[in-house]
Amino acid sequence: SSSTTPIKATLFPGDGIGPEIAESVKQVFTAADVSIDWDEHYVATEIDPRTNSFLTWESLQSVLKNRVGLKGPMATPIGKGHRSLNLTLRKELNLYANVRPCYSLPGYKTRYDDVDLVTIRENTEGEYSGLEHQVVKGVVESLKIITRTASMRVAEYAFLYAKTHGRKKVSAIHKANIMQKTDGLFLQCCKEVSEKYPEIYYEEVVIDNCCMMLVKNPALFDVLVMPNLYGDIISDLCAGLVGGLGLTPSCNIGEDGIALAEAVHGSAPDIAGKNLANPTALLLSGVMMLRHLKLNKQAEQIHSAIINTIAEGKYRTADLGGTSTTTEFTKAICDHL
């Protein structure tokens, strides 16, 4: 309640529709009486030499100090000689796991109505490291690095997540039949960790088969853990199963308990500044942040208000087939609170 000392959290409104949906989060949190003191940081217009990025050193320090934050979409300016904003955050804050719950929203009809799964993506290595070079003209090489340290870290997180969230099964997704050494090591780590959690069913699923199972019957899955590139692809596939990018939240987990929640969509330049954006993904990311802070009561209240507003169907944004503006939809959620 408002009588308690507010918790400081970093807020990156971000670019494009970011500031509009961040405003929505601030209003809903205020209506729910969540005592968060937002420390707002915008992307700079010039490169900060201390980070070699448009993300300032002060912004990074803010997350390091607060240990928790919420991030809107960021559009990395095109041009050479600086690091992408998202990559800077990931590297500097050591955000090693990306967690995305995907579940059917009651009242919003998609192809499936019984999806309830969570993808956990290793976020620091694999093909994603960008270690590429030309060997000779016409021949290039990319290095896929998998380490025991990073694989154990994400596997430990996946099982701990499953246990603390009452989940029954963890599926490790791989292509170890071909990538025998790299994916083989990843699997070995998952298997090792699974032995410490006999109450959780553990299975290994080859990625191509996993894709087919996901589109045929997503209810077969519970928690999925996987290397970086597979996670990039599978997590978007899963977002598509439940209604698209405007609805899907995520949270990045860093070492020593840092959590940076973020919507999975981009800055949507086509609708920016038009009061048309759907704030649900960022709002649900905010809910993940509250759960991380153990503010479960307010997290549930806000979660229900969002679900009920969408289910009622009276106020929906254009991406969900409605005609409401961002502000009208936000007000409807506040009224539900």
Ligand code: NAD
């Ligand atoms: P995008 O997600 O911004 O947009 C794809 C489509 O989805 C667009 O038609 C857009 O209008 C729609 N859309 C996305 N979010 C929506 C929302 N909340 N409500 C309603 N409609 C929504 O993807 P893009 O166009 O490929 O990327 C645009 C910019 O965003 C690029 O600069 C890209 O680098 C950046 N980006 C950033 C992140 C991030 O910060 N995590 C992620 C993806 C893309």
